[in-house]
Amino acid sequence: MTLHLYDSASRELRPLDPVVPGRVGIYHCGLTVQGPPHIGHIRKELVFDVLRRWLERSGLEVTIIANVTDIDDKILAKGRERGESWFAVAYENERALHAAYEVLGCRPPTYEPRATGHVPEMIEMIEALIERGHAYPATDGSGDVYFDVRSWPDYGELSNQRIDDMQAAPDAPADGKRDPRDFALWKGRKDDEPESASWPTPWGRGRPGWHLECSAMAAKYLGTEFDIHGGGLDLRFPHHENELAQSRAAGQAFARVWMHNAMLNLGNSKMSKSVGNTLTVAEVVKRVPAIALRYYLIAAHYRSIIEFSEQSLAEAATAFERIEGFCLRAAELVGAGEPGDVPADFAAAMDDDLSVPAALAVLQATIGEGNRLVADGASVALADTLASARAMLDVLGLDPLTWATQGESSATADALGQLVDALVAARAEAKAAKDWNRADELRDQLTAAGIELEDTPSGTRWNLKGGH
RNA sequence: GGUGGGUUGGCCGAGAGGCGAGGCAACGGACUGCAAAUCCGUUUACACGGGUUCAAAUCCCGUACCCACCUCCA
Structure with missing residues (x-):
């Protein structure tokens, strides 16, 4: 049997049929680096990390491209608010993302292209779209360039919507658009935006529209037709819909399968900065071992909503301890x-x-x-x-x-090991002398320090509780 | 208004027409000086109302509630 994935475009399970036999190209939308990643963000990374590991174990060669959106309204706003440059904000959060990958055992993508590094590719794509009659510069002199959704009959195919059924964006009429649903491929520079946040184009200085970067970068690194495109379910519309329209309208086949992971909720709504119900990876990992957090986020099917709770997180940690305990005990016996x-x-x-x-x-x-x-x-x-x-x-x-x-340096670990071994030995002596009070006192002391003891026929094992 | 998804036992979480996934918790037993860990066993389900069927958690119709998207979002 080969891998079957649920394709959100056709809404059915489809067998993986690589464009190039033996190889799989995957693009998944990374983060807009406007803040440190929360555990909802990292759920998506984990889904694709598991997918990648499974494909590789199945003998396929996997290329994973995950973009980093390092310029957008929020990044600019945050820079302004903090009195820092927008790129300092973006880079700081990109590093936080990488730290989260690392601590949760996600292997890094093959490459993580940044939006700001791919302006020439975007310009080429916009030119192609204008030539083909699917894009036009704004009529109001803003320097924006829009995609013309009415010119693309399949618009809405990914999210199964018809243009006329869609609610019009509230701010749409003013922008010099032909249709309120037209979206920006390119955004003209506004006077209050830093010069460093703009790039020259045939339509004036400006910055990338969000959707375009993914189309441009996916084609550059994976080719104009590739296997899997993924991301959070919240990106299906408009982001992925727009990507699909742009790329197809530019004459590319684009992704074969669309894969969307469900959200992680906290308090009955999606974890998100705007709701204010976020828990960062860095925070949670202080309370529970990182490997247990990984187990928790992976254990549910990727298309099921996870309703976060401290209780279920703690239960997951306990459940994982059984798995871990077996591996450690078995490894001591047989290597x-x-x-x-x-x-x-x-x-x-x-x-x-x-x-x-x-x-x-x-x-x-x-x-x-x-x-x-x-x-x-x-x-x-x-x-x-x-x-x-x-x-x-x-x-x-x-x-x-x-x-x-x-974790600890080996010197620290050695020192701890010697101290615990000494206390364990003292307890063994007390037990041999049937001095149960003394033995229990030593055990309590170790427990209080976070050391768990396990008596076995061959002696006492110990390990640091939550020691990862 | 439009498009999707969901509601399973104390908790988490699979399954998608017929044999009680699995884990956590609880209880009983084995082991232990006592524990812990481990093993064995036990208990509690399919939102509600109709219908189809020999058989429905699973299919159909209706109702209620929840989530996501249609605006930046993993």
Whole structure:
């Protein structure tokens, strides 16, 4: 079976049929870097990270392009408000995004083109659209250039809407547009905007319209026809609809499959800055191990809304501890080994539109089997089970044994290890002397410091609770 | 007004006509000096009202509520 994905354009499950056999080109809309990423933003990154890992494990060569929108109204406004340059704001938040990728174990995209670095490509595209009669410079002298939605009969095909049914934007009539739904390909520079935020074009100085950058950059890095275009469901209209119209109107085939992930809600509405219900990745990772946050955000199907709650986050962290506990215990018995093959059921689940919940059920069954084997000590069967579990965890980016062992320096870790080992040894002596009060006192002391003890037939294991 | 999606047990979360996904929590048991961890077992479901069918959480009709988009948004 090959991977089937739900295509939001045709609204059906479709088999992946790469433009170039053996290779997959994916474009997903990155962030407008106007603030640090919140956990809703990062959900999208995780979806595509898992997709990428699964495709690679299936033997495909994957190219992922994720744009960085480093200029827009909000970035300019924030710069003004803070008395900083717009590009300082954009870059600061781009670095925060990369930090979030890293801490959650997302492998970086193949490339992350910035909008401001692709003005020539955009100009070429606008020229092509004007020549073909699908775009026109604003009649009011603003320097804007608009896409003419009435000139493109398929406009609305992605979101299944007809132009006449759409609510007109409230500010539309004034802008020198032929139709209120026409959207900006290019925005003329306004007097109060910094000179550095504009680029020369045949239509005067200005800056990119949001939608155009993705069309231009996708074509540059993936070609005029590519496999998968993705992003959050909130981008389907107008952003993706407009991208599709532009690119097709310019004569390109564009994306074969459109993939949209559902939102992460907090308090019954989408997490977003304008609602004010955001939790940044940096904040949440202070409360719960990053790997547990990753588990939480991945565990639900990507097309299901996640209603965020502290309780469900905490439960996810507990659930993941069982998985982690098995890997650590098994690795102590038989060595970490290498990830092996993924069970057929797991593969079938992943091939079915990335059904991570079903895939996790397979993983949980493997963990249960593994824990039974652990009780009997080292065995070939245990080594095989661990290899299988690790293969599945690797696809999900959740393998505790390869998860970045960042954190404390080894000197700190050594010092901690010696101290804990000494206390564990003291407890063992107390136990041997049947001095249960002393033994429990030592255990309580360690627990209070965040060290968990686990007595096994072969001695006492310990680990730092939430130690990632 | 238009376009999509949703409502499942104490909680999270799959499934899309017939065998009770899975996890968390709870309870009982095994193990333990006692715990923890682990294993075994048990308990609680398909928003509401109709209909189709031998059989409906799943299909159809209606109702209620929720989310997203039509304006910047992952």
